Amino acid sequence: MTEGKETPLKKVLIIVAKANIEDVYAGLIMANGAVMEGIEAKLFFTFFGLDAITKKQMNKLHTATVGNPGMRMPNGWQFPTLLGALPGVEAGVSAMMKKQMDELDIPPVDEFLDMITAGGGEIYACKLAAEMFKLTMDDFNENVKAIITVGDLYAMSAGEGTQIIFT
Amino acid sequence: MAEKTLAGKTVEVTGEGYLVNKEDWSKEIAAELAKEDGIDLTEKHYEVLDYLRKEQAAGTTLTIRKVGKSGITDIKGLYQLFPGGPLKLSSKYAGIPKPASCV
Numbered sequence: 042m043t044e045g046k047e048t049p050l051k052k053v054l055i056i057v058a059k060a061n062i063e064d065v066y067a068g069l070i071m072a073n074g075a076v077m078e079g080i081e082a083k084l085f086f087t088f089f090g091l092d093a094i095t096k097k098q099m100n101k102l103h104t105a106t107v108g109n110p111g112m113r114m115p116n117g118w119q120f121p122t123l124l125g126a127l128p129g130v131e132a133g134v135s136a137m138m139k140k141q142m143d144e145l146d147i148p149p150v151d152e153f154l155d156m157i158t159a160g161g162g163e164i165y166a167c168k169l170a171a172e173m174f175k176l177t178m179d180d181f182n183e184n185v186k187a188i189i190t191v192g193d194l195y196a197m198s199a200g201e202g203t204q205i206i207f208t
Numbered sequence: 209m210a211e212k213t214l215a216g217k218t219v220e221v222t223g224e225g226y227l228v229n230k231e232d233w234s235k236e237i238a239a240e241l242a243k244e245d246g247i248d249l250t251e252k253h254y255e256v257l258d259y260l261r262k263e264q265a266a267g268t269t270l271t272i273r274k275v276g277k278s279g280i281t282d283i284k285g286l287y288q289l290f291p292g293g294p295l296k297l298s299s300k301y302a303g304i305p306k307p308a309s310c311v
Contacts, residue, residue: 070310
């Protein structure tokens, strides 16, 4: 067996490209967890992930009730895709998820961004995706530091003990 | 488990330096634990520690969000008081177990 030398994690760059509640929160929780451990954290939002940092959409995220095999009924049965397609079902399920998260002290998205930046975490929007959706800094939450390119992101990843995480 | 002499008293600590017995805690022990990390405890620090001890005794799962809403300090202030590990360090100095929450 070879003796492995561990390099402590110093920096994480977390990329969020989807707007489902679960994808966005995975990124937020991991970034917040990092700053709480004294690890430098940068969040990069791209494609539909931009919903999580736009003032209009950030607190209205949904969980997909169609085509989501992980979804179950409260009794553990598979959630029927056709049921998920009915009007109001996705909204209801999303509201239930948010209620359960609130009970665990998981904050709404805007407050979560406040928490992460209070700890020194940084929030960035992807330039290409912002152009695609015609979004500018005015559309984003005040915690968004800048709109940057992928090249800028990689430049920020320099250094020993850095990991890039794609949720 | 290891033993450690803090403020003239021998106490049991975990591998990560958390007190094993809450009853061993005193303000002086908190001050010595913080000093090991280069932090000088002020009144504000002690207010946070008192809050944590009370909440933990009441069985609450502690999060930085809760502390930020306690009225003692906001989250930014908490990071300034306990740089590099707001909840972990404050829990350690408060003599309560290592936080078991992801938020």
